[in-house]
Amino acid sequence: MYAAVVHTIGEAPRYAEFEEPTAGDGEVLIDVRASALTNLTRMVTRDPDYSEGRTPPFVAGVEGVGTLPDGRRVVFGARRAPFGSLAQRSVSPGILLFDVPDEVDDITAAALVNPALSSWLPLASHVHLEQGESVLVLGATGVAGQLAVQVAKALGASRVVAAGRNEDVLKELLNRGADAIVPIGGSDEEVAAAYAEAIGGGFNVVLDYLWGHPAEQFLGALPRELVVKSGVRYVQIGNSAGRLASLDGNALRRTGVNIISSGSLPDLDEVKAIWGRIMSESAAGNLKIDVVTAPITEIDQHWDKDVPGKRTVITI
Ligand SMILES: NC(=O)c1ccc[n+]([C@@H]2O[C@H](COP(=O)([O-])OP(=O)(O)OC[C@H]3O[C@@H](n4cnc5c(N)ncnc54)[C@H](OP(=O)(O)O)[C@@H]3O)[C@@H](O)[C@H]2O)c1
Structure with missing residues (x-):
């Protein structure tokens, strides 16, 4: 079969021939149709924290949409190296299959699985968002952040504020459910002023896709009188702005932020x-x-070339 094969860690995979997978115990064979290029997909091919010991050559891709031998259309997780989801065929644990209804096409399902779960799971099962609570999405201009704005609304948030750097995407988010936007591309003073303008009655929940300096700016900008009484449930989801952030102990206590x-x-x-x-x-x-x-x-041409705010889905 043909697949996107990683020959060298840190380099883009290449379209090449690769051995056919066969399903082992508890696994199913998948005829793959589409698989998205997410940050996780890329990190598995170059970051030892995510690669789980994979050694080249191996097939890239951690999840995708495909059909089972009986024709059922599913999202699947590719978990057994050297096989990945960016291939004509893959294998998945039978328990890791998620049905795709007829109304949703392969490409949309493949695009949604990683970013939509990234906000729905924590809102529903980590912070138990309640109807009428307010949510800040930090990093709302990325693919996952744009969905987080819509997911928070779907789960009953009364007010959703979108913070991000790309002002065109931020403005578009006002048409996708955001009640207010916070541009965070300026100086610390400008960012603090933008938060002050948009903060309303404070935030119950923060979904942070950025970390790094934007997290520091947020903590520095949150004034005591606008912190909600129950404290802020701050969910750390991504690191697009940096793996490290300095947390000011005074600010953490003042703001009642629970990370x-x-x-x-x-x-x-x-x-x-x-x-x-x-x-x-x-x-x-x-x-x-x-x-x-x-x-x-x-x-190889699309591996590292995201269009800002859009998800690249590879069709097989
Ligand atoms: N834990 C999970 O389950 C999970 C799932 C999905 C994603 N994630 C993580 O969440 C993060 C975002 O994922 P994604 O899919 O949305 O990625 P994405 O579509 O590539 O978006 C990344 C966003 O980060 C923004 N950004 C980068 N540096 C910034 C900075 N210094 N200040 C402000 N904005 C900055 C970019 O803004 P510009 O457009 O202005 O460049 C872009 O909007 C990644 O770290 C990803 O690994 C985690």
Whole structure:
């Protein structure tokens, strides 16, 4: 078969021949249709924290959409190296299959799985967002952040504030459910003023896709009188602005911020139930995601070339 094969750690995979996978115990064979290029997909090929000991040559891709031998269309997780999802065929644990309804096409389902779960899982199972609470999405202009704005609304947030650097995407988010926007591309003083203008009654929940200096700016900008009484549930999801942030102890206590890692997963039945809700919201037109597609034969050209705010989905 043909696949996107990683020959050298840190270099883009190339379209090349690779051995056919066969399903082992508890696994199913997948005829792959589409797989998205996410940050996780790339990190698995170059970051020892994520590569779980993979050694080249191996097939890139951690999840995708495909069909089972009986024709069922599913999102699957590719977990057994050297096989990955960016290939004509892959293998998945049978328990890691999530149904895709007829109303949602392969490309949309492949694009949604990573970014939509990144906000829905923590909002539903880590911080238990309640109807009427307010949410700040820090890093709302990325693909996952744009979805987080829409997911927070779908889960009943009364007010969703979108903070990010790309002002065109920020403005577009006002059409996708954001109640206010905070541009964070300026100086610390400008960013603090933008937060002060948008903060309203404070935030119950923060979904942070950036970390780094934007996290420091947020903590520095949050004034005591606007912190909600129950404290802020601050979910750390991504590091797009940097792996490290200095946390001011005084600011943490003043703001009542409780930092929560998004790293732990609820049990699989809960994840599947959430995926079902994501598919329903997508079918109803309530979760918009901008996608560009490219064929797997061109994987090396598209591997490191994201279009800002859009997800690249590789078709097989
Ligand atoms: N834990 C999980 O389950 C999970 C799932 C999905 C994503 N993530 C993580 O979440 C992060 C975002 O993912 P994504 O899919 O949304 O990525 P993405 O589409 O590539 O977006 C990244 C965003 O980060 C912004 N950014 C980068 N540096 C910045 C800075 N210094 N200040 C302000 N904004 C900055 C970019 O803004 P510009 O457009 O202005 O460059 C872009 O909007 C990544 O770290 C990813 O690994 C985690």
